[in-house]
Amino acid sequence: MPDNSHSGADNGALAAAPQDWSAAFAALPMETPPGDGWTQITRRLDAPSSRHRSARRERRATWLIGMASAAVLVLAAWSPLSRWLQSAGDDTPAPAVVATTQGLRGPAAPVRAEPAEARVAVATSQTTAAPDTVAQSTRVTTVPSHRPHARSARATPKQLHAASDAAARRLATAASQQPAPGPDRSVATTTTAASDADPLQKLKAQSAQLEALVALARDDRVGNAGLELLSGELDAGIATIDASLSQSDLTTTRQQDLWRQRVDLLQQLAGVEATSRWLAAHGTSNDTALVSVD
């Protein structure tokens, strides 16, 4: 360090009078700061990097939570929206149906099917679907008969991803189909109207959409015991309905009831899976929500 100590610093005794105040002040010894200031400086210099790291982590977590929230909102909005679209044009509200499904450990909770609301205004948009769309929708409804049985046969994430991709492709194909100009339009309108008029076809299409939704939301890599149990119960209920639907001597009314139950169970399952994904993304669980009963 350069030697800039003052000449008068070490001279405590009275010396000759300084010429001016500047000389008097310059002769004062420099003060020494207490402690080791450099150690504190290094500590404070290192602090911002750790703060930046934690801020980056917080930003990433916030982004994940935001994405998960958006996904949950989309999932939550999708099911009522699909029901609303499917029920468009149906002027006659369906009666409320209370059914009992069979779970793994006995009868499951009664499932209530809400009466479909009449949505006349949407009927016009429904008629824009091309005949191919209807055919595609019909083909999708064959899924229940090929559905893997309950939880034990649950698809791997890769398979689920493929399934969801296929479902998305089907939906995209349906959406990309535009009404053909000219005479074809009347044919398409007639076919779609016929499909809307058939509640069984409507339920099957709705069920197919919910299947795709569940495949999107489901991730076997994450989850907790409570939600897994609930999800398993719902899977078992759907499997029971599928077994009932495979019988050949079902009346049309019975088929409609079973399909309605299936749609309701699938809606609940979609909600459970979405909640599970949300909790996993949030880094929490709902274990604390469980209540112990003595």
Next chain:
Amino acid sequence: MPANSSFAIDVPDALLARARAGERPAFEQLYRWFERPVFTLALRICGDREEAAEVLQDTMLKVLNRVADFRGCGSGADGSPFWAWLRQIAVNEALMRLRSRRAHGGEVAIDDDHALEDHAPPPPAAADAAQLQRALAQLPAVTRSVLWLYHAEGYTHEEIATLMQRTASFSKSQLARGSRRLRLLLEGPAREPSSAARNDILAVAATLEVRHA
């Protein structure tokens, strides 16, 4: 600027370049060189060692964080030297603390009396470092700051006015009154001996009278 400012340390350009590159040892070197000047300046302005230590920390952190933005050179050959830049940061930090504690109430009353500037040389007692420090400590913080910035660091009245967000007239008044008060504080004990010293003198005189008798 007087050459006797304790900040006037030429920093090698190589060291400055290393500090700009973020080398911690270069930072430490700069800190070791300037810690005492910064602490002394802060102590003269704030009048409190603890507060001066905080000013030192804040000043050095700012310097180390902004050294990459410093465009001058170490010795000031091509413009403003590094030490002047660092001192400016230190003065601003210390004055900011002074303003924040609202110490301006302790200023010496201001009149436009800076015409009565004290050009006389300081009293002999000013050569006693301890006595001068005690006298300085008795001045109001703002007055002491003006005295120190003007006499020790070589700032002009205009520069002090800018630093303290006041007028040049304010700086001149503070300097004139502060110098007079400092002189009084330094000369006071010499002019008026303490009662104990007076008693000693009387006792010696009485002894001499007895001996003569």
